[in-house]
Amino acid sequence: MQADPSSGGAASVATRSPLDRYFHLSERGSTVAREVRGGLVTFFSMCYIVVLNPLIIGTVPDSTGHYLGGGTEPNLAAVAAGTALVAGVLTLLMGAWAKFPLALAAGLGLNAYLAYSVVSLPGMTWAGAMGLVAIEGVLVLVLVLTGFRKAVFDAVPAFMKTAISVGIGLFIAFIGLYNARFITHAAGTPVQLGNDGSLTGWPTLVFVVGLVLMLVLWVRKVPGAILISIVTATVLATIIEAVTGIGAYSDGTLSAANPAGWSMNVPALQGSPIALPDFATLFQVDPWGGIQAAGVVGASVIVFSLLLADFFDTMGTMVAVAGEGDLLDEKGDIPHSQRILVVDSLAALGGGVGGVSSNTSFVESTSGVADGARTGLASIVTGLAFLLATFLSPLVAAVPYEAATPALVMVGFLMMTNVTSIDFTDPEIAIPAFLTIIFMPFAYSITVGMGAGFVMYVIIRLVRGKVREVHWLMYVIAAMFVVYFLRGAIEGLLL
Numbered sequence: 391m392q393a394d395p396s397s398g399g400a401a402s403v404a405t406r407s408p409l410d411r412y413f414h415l416s417e418r419g420s421t422v423a424r425e426v427r428g429g430l431v432t433f434f435s436m437c438y439i440v441v442l443n444p445l446i447i448g449t450v451p452d453s454t455g456h457y458l459g460g461g462t463e464p465n466l467a468a469v470a471a472g473t474a475l476v477a478g479v480l481t482l483l484m485g486a487w488a489k490f491p492l493a494l495a496a497g498l499g500l501n502a503y504l505a506y507s508v509v510s511l512p513g514m515t516w517a518g519a520m521g522l523v524a525i526e527g528v529l530v531l532v533l534v535l536t537g538f539r540k541a542v543f544d545a546v547p548a549f550m551k552t553a554i555s556v557g558i559g560l561f562i563a564f565i566g567l568y569n570a571r572f573i574t575h576a577a578g579t580p581v582q583l584g585n586d587g588s589l590t591g592w593p594t595l596v597f598v599v600g601l602v603l604m605l606v607l608w609v610r611k612v613p614g615a616i617l618i619s620i621v622t623a624t625v626l627a628t629i630i631e632a633v634t635g636i637g638a639y640s641d642g643t644l645s646a647a648n649p650a651g652w653s654m655n656v657p658a659l660q661g662s663p664i665a666l667p668d669f670a671t672l673f674q675v676d677p678w679g680g681i682q683a684a685g686v687v688g689a690s691v692i693v694f695s696l697l698l699a700d701f702f703d704t705m706g707t708m709v710a711v712a713g714e715g716d717l718l719d720e721k722g723d724i725p726h727s728q729r730i731l732v733v734d735s736l737a738a739l740g741g742g743v744g745g746v747s748s749n750t751s752f753v754e755s756t757s758g759v760a761d762g763a764r765t766g767l768a769s770i771v772t773g774l775a776f777l778l779a780t781f782l783s784p785l786v787a788a789v790p791y792e793a794a795t796p797a798l799v800m801v802g803f804l805m806m807t808n809v810t811s812i813d814f815t816d817p818e819i820a821i822p823a824f825l826t827i828i829f830m831p832f833a834y835s836i837t838v839g840m841g842a843g844f845v846m847y848v849i850i851r852l853v854r855g856k857v858r859e860v861h862w863l864m865y866v867i868a869a870m871f872v873v874y875f876l877r878g879a880i881e882g883l884l885l
Contacts, residue, residue: 409422409767420762420764424764427763428491428763428768430772432759432763433772433775437794438789441655442498443495443501445466447501448465453510453514456516457516458745459668459674467668469745472745473496474779475669476741476746477496478773480733481494482777485770485771486766486769487729488729490729490766493772495776496747496749497749504747508522514683517676521677522680522681522689523741523747526696526748527742528739534732535732537728540727544723545861546705547847550843550844552808552809553822554710557839559710559802559808561834562753563802565795571584572597572598585650592634592650597795597796599626600623600626600793601619613762616800624790636651638655656790665782673744675742694877703837705840708724708730710753710805711751714760737750737751755772821846821850826842826843829842837874841874841875845872
Protein backbone atom coordinates (compact mmCIF):
# COMPACT_ATOMS: atom_id res chain seq x y z
CA MET A 391 0.00 0.00 0.00
CA GLN A 392 1.25 3.45 -0.88
CA ALA A 393 1.67 5.99 1.90
CA ASP A 394 -0.77 8.86 1.88
CA PRO A 395 1.23 11.99 1.00
CA SER A 396 -0.90 14.08 3.32
CA SER A 397 -0.07 11.84 6.23
CA GLY A 398 3.61 12.68 6.15
CA GLY A 399 4.57 9.00 5.71
CA ALA A 400 8.10 7.80 4.95
CA ALA A 401 7.47 7.45 1.22
CA SER A 402 6.19 10.99 0.81
CA VAL A 403 8.99 12.39 2.96
CA ALA A 404 11.64 10.59 0.92
CA THR A 405 10.47 12.19 -2.32
CA ARG A 406 10.49 15.72 -0.92
CA SER A 407 13.42 18.10 -1.11
CA PRO A 408 15.51 18.89 1.98
CA LEU A 409 14.04 22.40 2.09
CA ASP A 410 10.53 20.99 1.94
CA ARG A 411 11.22 18.52 4.75
CA TYR A 412 12.96 21.03 7.03
CA PHE A 413 10.49 23.89 6.64
CA HIS A 414 7.38 21.70 6.15
CA LEU A 415 6.49 23.48 2.92
CA SER A 416 4.05 20.83 1.73
CA GLU A 417 2.26 20.63 5.08
CA ARG A 418 1.63 24.36 4.97
CA GLY A 419 0.63 24.37 1.33
CA SER A 420 3.59 26.39 0.14
CA THR A 421 6.47 26.15 -2.33
CA VAL A 422 10.01 27.45 -2.49
CA ALA A 423 8.97 30.06 -5.07
CA ARG A 424 6.16 31.35 -2.86
CA GLU A 425 8.46 31.57 0.16
CA VAL A 426 11.12 33.49 -1.80
CA ARG A 427 8.50 35.85 -3.16
CA GLY A 428 6.90 36.36 0.25
CA GLY A 429 10.26 36.94 1.91
CA LEU A 430 11.15 39.62 -0.62
CA VAL A 431 7.77 41.30 -0.18
CA THR A 432 8.32 41.43 3.58
CA PHE A 433 11.77 42.93 3.06
CA PHE A 434 10.57 45.64 0.70
CA SER A 435 7.67 46.42 3.03
CA MET A 436 9.97 47.04 6.00
CA CYS A 437 13.33 48.01 4.49
CA TYR A 438 12.39 51.62 5.23
CA ILE A 439 13.66 50.95 8.76
CA VAL A 440 17.23 50.98 7.41
CA VAL A 441 16.67 54.62 6.50
CA LEU A 442 14.22 55.69 9.21
CA ASN A 443 16.00 54.28 12.27
CA PRO A 444 19.17 56.34 11.61
CA LEU A 445 17.05 59.48 11.23
CA ILE A 446 15.50 58.87 14.65
CA ILE A 447 18.39 57.64 16.80
CA GLY A 448 21.32 58.80 14.68
CA THR A 449 20.46 62.50 14.68
CA VAL A 450 20.04 63.00 18.44
CA PRO A 451 23.10 63.55 20.66
CA ASP A 452 23.24 62.13 24.16
CA SER A 453 23.74 64.27 27.26
CA THR A 454 27.47 64.44 26.54
CA GLY A 455 26.99 65.74 23.00
CA HIS A 456 28.01 62.49 21.29
CA TYR A 457 26.06 60.61 18.65
CA LEU A 458 25.66 56.89 18.04
CA GLY A 459 29.03 55.57 16.92
CA GLY A 460 30.90 57.77 19.36
CA GLY A 461 31.52 60.92 17.31
CA THR A 462 30.41 64.51 17.75
CA GLU A 463 28.73 64.45 14.34
CA PRO A 464 25.92 62.14 13.16
CA ASN A 465 27.11 58.90 11.54
CA LEU A 466 23.94 57.80 9.75
CA ALA A 467 25.77 55.32 7.52
CA ALA A 468 26.99 53.36 10.55
CA VAL A 469 23.53 53.35 12.15
CA ALA A 470 22.00 52.16 8.86
CA ALA A 471 24.56 49.38 8.48
CA GLY A 472 24.10 48.25 12.07
CA THR A 473 20.31 48.36 11.70
CA ALA A 474 20.44 46.12 8.63
CA LEU A 475 23.02 43.73 10.13
CA VAL A 476 21.15 43.11 13.38
CA ALA A 477 17.82 42.76 11.55
CA GLY A 478 19.36 40.28 9.12
CA VAL A 479 20.95 38.05 11.76
CA LEU A 480 17.85 37.93 13.94
CA THR A 481 15.48 37.30 11.04
CA LEU A 482 17.69 34.45 9.85
CA LEU A 483 17.49 32.96 13.34
CA MET A 484 13.71 33.29 13.31
CA GLY A 485 13.52 31.46 10.00
CA ALA A 486 16.09 28.76 10.64
CA TRP A 487 15.16 27.86 14.23
CA ALA A 488 11.58 29.03 14.87
CA LYS A 489 10.59 28.26 11.24
CA PHE A 490 8.03 31.08 11.25
CA PRO A 491 7.52 33.75 8.54
CA LEU A 492 8.28 36.66 10.86
CA ALA A 493 10.94 39.32 10.33
CA LEU A 494 12.57 41.49 12.99
CA ALA A 495 14.20 44.91 13.02
CA ALA A 496 14.62 47.99 15.21
CA GLY A 497 11.24 48.80 16.72
CA LEU A 498 9.61 52.13 15.99
CA GLY A 499 8.40 53.84 19.13
CA LEU A 500 11.05 52.12 21.19
CA ASN A 501 13.79 53.94 19.29
CA ALA A 502 11.97 57.26 19.64
CA TYR A 503 11.60 56.67 23.38
CA LEU A 504 15.36 56.22 23.69
CA ALA A 505 16.16 59.22 21.51
CA TYR A 506 13.75 61.73 23.00
CA SER A 507 13.27 60.57 26.60
CA VAL A 508 16.31 58.57 27.73
CA VAL A 509 19.61 59.83 26.28
CA SER A 510 18.87 63.40 27.36
CA LEU A 511 18.97 62.40 31.05
CA PRO A 512 21.96 63.93 32.87
CA GLY A 513 25.03 61.75 32.44
CA MET A 514 23.29 59.34 30.06
CA THR A 515 25.26 58.21 27.02
CA TRP A 516 24.08 56.27 24.00
CA ALA A 517 26.11 53.30 25.26
CA GLY A 518 24.31 53.56 28.61
CA ALA A 519 20.91 53.73 26.94
CA MET A 520 21.74 50.68 24.83
CA GLY A 521 22.87 48.96 28.02
CA LEU A 522 19.38 49.43 29.48
CA VAL A 523 17.95 47.96 26.28
CA ALA A 524 20.21 44.93 26.71
CA ILE A 525 19.04 44.50 30.30
CA GLU A 526 15.43 44.58 29.11
CA GLY A 527 16.24 41.89 26.56
CA VAL A 528 17.72 39.62 29.24
CA LEU A 529 14.65 40.06 31.45
CA VAL A 530 12.27 39.25 28.59
CA LEU A 531 14.34 36.17 27.77
CA VAL A 532 14.04 35.00 31.38
CA LEU A 533 10.26 35.43 31.22
CA VAL A 534 10.18 33.34 28.06
CA LEU A 535 12.42 30.55 29.35
CA THR A 536 10.39 30.26 32.55
CA GLY A 537 7.23 29.87 30.45
CA PHE A 538 5.61 33.02 31.82
CA ARG A 539 5.40 34.83 28.50
CA LYS A 540 3.75 31.87 26.74
CA ALA A 541 1.37 31.44 29.67
CA VAL A 542 0.28 35.03 29.19
CA PHE A 543 -0.29 34.38 25.51
CA ASP A 544 -2.41 31.30 26.27
CA ALA A 545 -4.45 33.20 28.89
CA VAL A 546 -5.71 35.76 26.38
CA PRO A 547 -9.24 34.92 25.13
CA ALA A 548 -9.55 33.90 21.48
CA PHE A 549 -11.78 36.86 20.58
CA MET A 550 -9.16 39.26 21.93
CA LYS A 551 -6.53 37.66 19.72
CA THR A 552 -8.82 38.25 16.74
CA ALA A 553 -9.46 41.86 17.80
CA ILE A 554 -5.71 42.39 18.06
CA SER A 555 -5.29 41.13 14.49
CA VAL A 556 -8.05 43.41 13.19
CA GLY A 557 -6.70 46.41 15.08
CA ILE A 558 -3.21 45.85 13.74
CA GLY A 559 -4.70 45.68 10.25
CA LEU A 560 -6.22 49.13 10.63
CA PHE A 561 -3.03 50.39 12.24
CA ILE A 562 -0.71 49.32 9.44
CA ALA A 563 -3.17 50.53 6.79
CA PHE A 564 -3.04 53.93 8.47
CA ILE A 565 0.77 53.77 8.55
CA GLY A 566 0.79 53.00 4.84
CA LEU A 567 -1.51 55.90 3.97
CA TYR A 568 0.34 58.33 6.23
CA ASN A 569 3.89 57.38 5.26
CA ALA A 570 2.97 57.81 1.58
CA ARG A 571 1.43 61.19 2.44
CA PHE A 572 -1.88 60.07 0.95
CA ILE A 573 -3.24 61.49 4.18
CA THR A 574 -1.44 64.28 6.08
CA HIS A 575 -1.73 66.62 9.04
CA ALA A 576 -4.28 69.39 8.58
CA ALA A 577 -4.91 72.80 10.09
CA GLY A 578 -8.60 72.42 10.92
CA THR A 579 -8.78 68.64 11.35
CA PRO A 580 -6.31 66.03 12.64
CA VAL A 581 -5.73 64.63 9.13
CA GLN A 582 -6.72 65.39 5.56
CA LEU A 583 -6.50 63.93 2.07
CA GLY A 584 -3.16 64.69 0.42
CA ASN A 585 -1.28 67.90 1.12
CA ASP A 586 -4.24 70.27 0.79
CA GLY A 587 -7.39 68.16 0.93
CA SER A 588 -6.95 66.84 -2.60
CA LEU A 589 -4.64 64.47 -4.46
CA THR A 590 -1.74 66.24 -6.14
CA GLY A 591 1.84 65.44 -7.14
CA TRP A 592 3.73 62.67 -8.87
CA PRO A 593 4.45 60.68 -5.68
CA THR A 594 0.73 60.43 -5.00
CA LEU A 595 0.19 59.12 -8.52
CA VAL A 596 2.81 56.40 -7.92
CA PHE A 597 1.06 55.38 -4.69
CA VAL A 598 -2.35 55.22 -6.37
CA VAL A 599 -0.98 53.24 -9.33
CA GLY A 600 0.76 50.81 -6.98
CA LEU A 601 -2.32 50.32 -4.81
CA VAL A 602 -4.79 49.94 -7.68
CA LEU A 603 -2.46 47.55 -9.52
CA MET A 604 -2.03 45.51 -6.36
CA LEU A 605 -5.78 45.26 -5.74
CA VAL A 606 -6.51 44.37 -9.35
CA LEU A 607 -3.84 41.67 -9.45
CA TRP A 608 -5.04 40.28 -6.12
CA VAL A 609 -8.66 40.16 -7.28
CA ARG A 610 -7.46 38.38 -10.42
CA LYS A 611 -5.51 35.98 -8.14
CA VAL A 612 -2.20 36.72 -9.85
CA PRO A 613 0.71 35.11 -7.90
CA GLY A 614 3.13 37.70 -6.54
CA ALA A 615 0.61 40.54 -6.79
CA ILE A 616 2.22 42.52 -3.97
CA LEU A 617 5.83 42.13 -5.16
CA ILE A 618 4.89 42.87 -8.79
CA SER A 619 3.18 46.07 -7.67
CA ILE A 620 6.10 47.23 -5.52
CA VAL A 621 8.62 46.67 -8.33
CA THR A 622 6.36 48.30 -10.93
CA ALA A 623 5.70 51.33 -8.74
CA THR A 624 9.43 51.68 -7.99
CA VAL A 625 10.31 51.62 -11.70
CA LEU A 626 7.60 54.19 -12.41
CA ALA A 627 8.86 56.39 -9.56
CA THR A 628 12.44 56.14 -10.82
CA ILE A 629 11.39 57.24 -14.32
CA ILE A 630 9.35 60.15 -12.95
CA GLU A 631 12.23 61.31 -10.77
CA ALA A 632 14.68 61.09 -13.67
CA VAL A 633 12.41 63.29 -15.81
CA THR A 634 11.14 65.76 -13.21
CA GLY A 635 13.84 65.80 -10.50
CA ILE A 636 11.31 66.69 -7.81
CA GLY A 637 13.49 65.40 -4.94
CA ALA A 638 12.56 64.55 -1.35
CA TYR A 639 9.64 65.87 0.66
CA SER A 640 11.78 66.35 3.76
CA ASP A 641 15.30 67.62 4.21
CA GLY A 642 15.98 65.03 6.92
CA THR A 643 14.80 67.20 9.81
CA LEU A 644 11.12 66.41 9.15
CA SER A 645 10.46 69.96 7.97
CA ALA A 646 8.29 70.27 4.88
CA ALA A 647 10.88 71.73 2.53
CA ASN A 648 9.23 70.29 -0.57
CA PRO A 649 5.54 69.32 -0.16
CA ALA A 650 5.38 67.73 -3.62
CA GLY A 651 8.46 65.55 -3.08
CA TRP A 652 8.98 61.89 -2.28
CA SER A 653 8.44 60.61 1.26
CA MET A 654 11.70 59.51 2.91
CA ASN A 655 13.44 57.84 -0.07
CA VAL A 656 14.09 59.47 -3.43
CA PRO A 657 13.81 56.84 -6.22
CA ALA A 658 17.17 57.56 -7.82
CA LEU A 659 20.60 55.96 -7.70
CA GLN A 660 23.50 58.30 -7.11
CA GLY A 661 26.86 56.72 -7.79
CA SER A 662 27.52 53.05 -7.11
CA PRO A 663 24.72 50.89 -5.67
CA ILE A 664 27.33 49.17 -3.49
CA ALA A 665 28.98 50.70 -0.41
CA LEU A 666 31.18 49.11 2.25
CA PRO A 667 29.35 49.03 5.61
CA ASP A 668 30.52 50.85 8.73
CA PHE A 669 29.67 48.95 11.92
CA ALA A 670 30.76 51.58 14.43
CA THR A 671 27.64 51.12 16.60
CA LEU A 672 28.30 47.47 17.38
CA PHE A 673 29.18 46.55 20.99
CA GLN A 674 28.89 50.16 22.15
CA VAL A 675 26.87 49.10 25.18
CA ASP A 676 27.29 50.03 28.86
CA PRO A 677 24.56 48.61 31.16
CA TRP A 678 26.20 49.82 34.37
CA GLY A 679 26.68 53.28 32.94
CA GLY A 680 22.98 53.43 32.09
CA ILE A 681 22.02 52.43 35.63
CA GLN A 682 24.40 54.98 37.14
CA ALA A 683 23.05 57.78 34.96
CA ALA A 684 19.36 57.08 35.56
CA GLY A 685 19.62 55.69 39.07
CA VAL A 686 18.29 52.31 40.11
CA VAL A 687 14.67 53.46 40.30
CA GLY A 688 14.85 55.50 37.11
CA ALA A 689 16.56 52.69 35.22
CA SER A 690 13.87 50.29 36.47
CA VAL A 691 11.13 52.52 35.10
CA ILE A 692 12.89 52.81 31.73
CA VAL A 693 13.49 49.06 31.49
CA PHE A 694 9.90 48.32 32.53
CA SER A 695 8.53 50.67 29.86
CA LEU A 696 10.65 49.01 27.18
CA LEU A 697 9.79 45.54 28.44
CA LEU A 698 6.04 46.10 28.47
CA ALA A 699 5.98 47.51 24.95
CA ASP A 700 8.17 44.66 23.64
CA PHE A 701 6.21 42.06 25.57
CA PHE A 702 2.80 42.78 24.08
CA ASP A 703 3.67 44.18 20.66
CA THR A 704 5.22 40.85 19.75
CA MET A 705 2.24 38.88 20.98
CA GLY A 706 -0.06 40.93 18.77
CA THR A 707 2.24 40.64 15.78
CA MET A 708 2.52 36.87 16.17
CA VAL A 709 -1.25 36.55 16.14
CA ALA A 710 -1.57 38.84 13.12
CA VAL A 711 0.99 36.93 11.07
CA ALA A 712 -0.36 33.52 12.08
CA GLY A 713 -3.95 34.60 11.43
CA GLU A 714 -3.12 35.99 8.00
CA GLY A 715 -1.32 32.77 7.05
CA ASP A 716 -3.91 30.47 8.62
CA LEU A 717 -1.21 29.11 10.92
CA LEU A 718 -3.27 29.06 14.13
CA ASP A 719 -4.55 25.72 15.42
CA GLU A 720 -8.12 25.13 16.61
CA LYS A 721 -7.26 26.60 20.03
CA GLY A 722 -5.80 29.75 18.53
CA ASP A 723 -2.24 28.67 19.38
CA ILE A 724 0.82 29.05 17.14
CA PRO A 725 3.23 26.18 16.40
CA HIS A 726 6.73 26.72 17.83
CA SER A 727 5.47 29.80 19.72
CA GLN A 728 8.08 29.27 22.45
CA ARG A 729 10.91 29.43 19.91
CA ILE A 730 9.38 32.53 18.32
CA LEU A 731 9.30 34.25 21.70
CA VAL A 732 12.90 33.24 22.48
CA VAL A 733 14.14 34.74 19.21
CA ASP A 734 12.14 37.91 19.84
CA SER A 735 13.68 38.19 23.30
CA LEU A 736 17.15 37.78 21.84
CA ALA A 737 16.21 40.56 19.41
CA ALA A 738 15.88 43.05 22.23
CA LEU A 739 19.26 42.00 23.57
CA GLY A 740 20.78 42.02 20.08
CA GLY A 741 19.47 45.50 19.38
CA GLY A 742 21.14 46.81 22.51
CA VAL A 743 24.45 45.07 21.86
CA GLY A 744 24.31 46.19 18.22
CA GLY A 745 23.73 49.79 19.28
CA VAL A 746 20.62 50.23 17.12
CA SER A 747 17.79 50.07 19.71
CA SER A 748 15.62 47.14 20.72
CA ASN A 749 14.66 44.91 17.80
CA THR A 750 11.20 43.42 17.67
CA SER A 751 8.89 41.47 15.38
CA PHE A 752 7.56 43.59 12.52
CA VAL A 753 3.88 43.53 11.63
CA GLU A 754 4.91 44.24 8.03
CA SER A 755 5.67 40.51 7.91
CA THR A 756 1.96 40.10 7.19
CA SER A 757 2.55 41.56 3.73
CA GLY A 758 4.83 38.64 2.86
CA VAL A 759 2.35 36.17 4.34
CA ALA A 760 -0.41 37.75 2.28
CA ASP A 761 1.71 37.09 -0.80
CA GLY A 762 2.20 33.41 -0.02
CA ALA A 763 4.82 33.02 2.76
CA ARG A 764 3.95 30.29 5.23
CA THR A 765 7.25 29.03 6.68
CA GLY A 766 10.61 30.11 8.03
CA LEU A 767 12.11 29.91 4.56
CA ALA A 768 10.55 33.31 3.84
CA SER A 769 12.35 34.73 6.88
CA ILE A 770 15.62 33.28 5.58
CA VAL A 771 15.09 35.23 2.35
CA THR A 772 14.21 38.41 4.25
CA GLY A 773 17.23 38.02 6.53
CA LEU A 774 19.60 37.54 3.62
CA ALA A 775 18.13 40.61 1.95
CA PHE A 776 18.85 42.65 5.09
CA LEU A 777 22.44 41.39 5.16
CA LEU A 778 22.84 42.39 1.52
CA ALA A 779 21.35 45.77 2.43
CA THR A 780 24.41 46.47 4.58
CA PHE A 781 26.30 46.68 1.27
CA LEU A 782 23.44 47.87 -0.94
CA SER A 783 22.12 50.76 1.10
CA PRO A 784 21.98 53.04 -2.00
CA LEU A 785 19.76 50.47 -3.75
CA VAL A 786 17.48 50.01 -0.74
CA ALA A 787 17.13 53.77 -0.50
CA ALA A 788 15.81 53.84 -4.08
CA VAL A 789 12.45 52.31 -3.03
CA PRO A 790 10.21 55.22 -2.00
CA TYR A 791 7.42 54.93 0.55
CA GLU A 792 4.94 55.57 -2.24
CA ALA A 793 5.97 52.30 -3.93
CA ALA A 794 6.18 50.12 -0.79
CA THR A 795 3.31 51.30 1.40
CA PRO A 796 0.42 50.12 -0.83
CA ALA A 797 1.34 46.66 0.51
CA LEU A 798 0.50 47.82 4.03
CA VAL A 799 -2.91 49.09 2.94
CA MET A 800 -3.59 45.83 1.13
CA VAL A 801 -2.64 43.77 4.17
CA GLY A 802 -4.77 46.01 6.37
CA PHE A 803 -7.79 45.07 4.27
CA LEU A 804 -6.96 41.36 4.47
CA MET A 805 -6.58 41.46 8.26
CA MET A 806 -9.76 43.49 8.65
CA THR A 807 -11.80 40.62 7.22
CA ASN A 808 -11.26 38.69 10.48
CA VAL A 809 -13.65 41.06 12.25
CA THR A 810 -16.60 38.92 11.16
CA SER A 811 -15.63 36.22 13.68
CA ILE A 812 -16.13 38.59 16.66
CA ASP A 813 -19.58 38.45 18.28
CA PHE A 814 -20.54 42.12 18.53
CA THR A 815 -23.94 41.23 20.00
CA ASP A 816 -22.30 40.31 23.32
CA PRO A 817 -21.08 43.44 25.17
CA GLU A 818 -18.55 41.41 27.18
CA ILE A 819 -16.86 40.63 23.88
CA ALA A 820 -17.81 43.63 21.76
CA ILE A 821 -16.62 46.45 24.03
CA PRO A 822 -13.09 45.15 24.76
CA ALA A 823 -12.71 44.13 21.10
CA PHE A 824 -13.90 47.55 19.91
CA LEU A 825 -11.48 49.42 22.17
CA THR A 826 -8.61 47.18 21.11
CA ILE A 827 -9.35 47.79 17.44
CA ILE A 828 -9.85 51.57 17.51
CA PHE A 829 -7.04 52.53 19.89
CA MET A 830 -4.31 50.95 17.79
CA PRO A 831 -4.66 53.39 14.87
CA PHE A 832 -6.04 56.29 16.94
CA ALA A 833 -3.27 56.14 19.57
CA TYR A 834 -0.72 55.00 16.95
CA SER A 835 0.29 52.12 19.20
CA ILE A 836 -0.36 48.38 19.18
CA THR A 837 0.42 48.26 22.90
CA VAL A 838 -2.10 50.95 23.81
CA GLY A 839 -4.85 49.18 21.89
CA MET A 840 -4.13 45.87 23.56
CA GLY A 841 -3.94 47.51 26.97
CA ALA A 842 -7.29 49.29 26.58
CA GLY A 843 -8.95 46.04 25.55
CA PHE A 844 -7.39 43.96 28.32
CA VAL A 845 -8.24 46.44 31.08
CA MET A 846 -11.84 46.82 29.93
CA TYR A 847 -12.22 43.04 29.55
CA VAL A 848 -11.30 42.57 33.21
CA ILE A 849 -13.49 45.48 34.39
CA ILE A 850 -16.58 44.22 32.56
CA ARG A 851 -16.13 40.68 33.86
CA LEU A 852 -15.73 42.01 37.40
CA VAL A 853 -18.85 44.19 37.37
CA ARG A 854 -20.87 41.30 35.96
CA GLY A 855 -19.79 39.00 38.79
CA LYS A 856 -17.61 36.69 36.68
CA VAL A 857 -14.45 37.00 38.73
CA ARG A 858 -13.56 33.30 38.57
CA GLU A 859 -14.05 33.13 34.79
CA VAL A 860 -11.06 35.42 34.25
CA HIS A 861 -7.62 33.79 34.14
CA TRP A 862 -5.50 35.13 36.98
CA LEU A 863 -2.86 36.26 34.52
CA MET A 864 -5.38 38.62 32.93
CA TYR A 865 -5.59 40.47 36.25
CA VAL A 866 -1.80 40.76 36.30
CA ILE A 867 -1.75 41.96 32.68
CA ALA A 868 -4.47 44.53 33.33
CA ALA A 869 -2.58 45.87 36.36
CA MET A 870 0.62 46.09 34.33
CA PHE A 871 -1.15 48.07 31.65
CA VAL A 872 -2.58 50.48 34.20
CA VAL A 873 0.99 51.15 35.32
CA TYR A 874 2.06 51.46 31.69
CA PHE A 875 -0.64 54.05 30.95
CA LEU A 876 0.39 56.05 34.02
CA ARG A 877 4.14 55.73 33.45
CA GLY A 878 4.51 59.43 32.58
CA ALA A 879 3.14 60.45 35.97
CA ILE A 880 5.21 57.77 37.68
CA GLU A 881 8.40 58.89 35.89
CA GLY A 882 7.65 62.48 36.93
CA LEU A 883 7.49 61.43 40.56
CA LEU A 884 10.51 59.11 40.55
CA LEU A 885 13.00 60.61 38.08
